[in-house]
Amino acid sequence: MAKYEEVKNGVIFPVGEKNEAYAQYFVGQSYLQTLVADLQVNVGVGNVTFEPGCRNNWHIHRNGFQLLLVTGGEGWYQEEGKPAQSLKAGDVIVTQDGVKHWHGATKDSWFEHIAITAGTPEWLEAVENEIYNRL
Template structure:
């Protein structure tokens, strides 16, 4: 199909949910792909759901990332910064190369849509896990 001239519908039941891999997530995380790059779009998106205490590992995005919180309450933190609470309707922009993590709070689940562009064939560079001490640090905004 020529994506530039025809409408493409990605049916919900054709995009199965998978568990977030233990190499890049802590706790129970489910990933639902929404769309991938194609011949005219270099972005991808996924719906990511975190149970309480679940979170990403530290990571960066070569072209940045936009998150849109759809339910629950979560936290996002930039390396060296303070944890910030995120709520439904919040849109979070993380610039290219900024080391960060995001996930649910310790008492509430959270779901967000994550949108990121690909650079040199990759949308993310994963790093070390967020430790429990880093995650539970009480300093928040």
């Protein structure tokens, strides 16, 4: 049994549907519930839920930023050239424009965060299993 299984039921915000639109940029299954999609606001806000072992590819936000507000479970965040950071509910991550990074669940836990994103993502290669499995 995976840790924090209650996350899959949408403890704070709805889990949403399977994240099919971005599936090619994830290893494993994620879910996306858009919370703010107002073109006049110029930022996207979504609840992203990761099944255990799920993570997104390395990516960069161009002409913008990304804020991650962790709401449940256990996960990882890593910027290129830096060690991975363990994440839990209440943690906040600020990713500046142009910083290559990835984030996702631990191997044995569900993970959920609110992503507040401005700019355009540039999706890159998947996080190598060898690197992920060492965490």
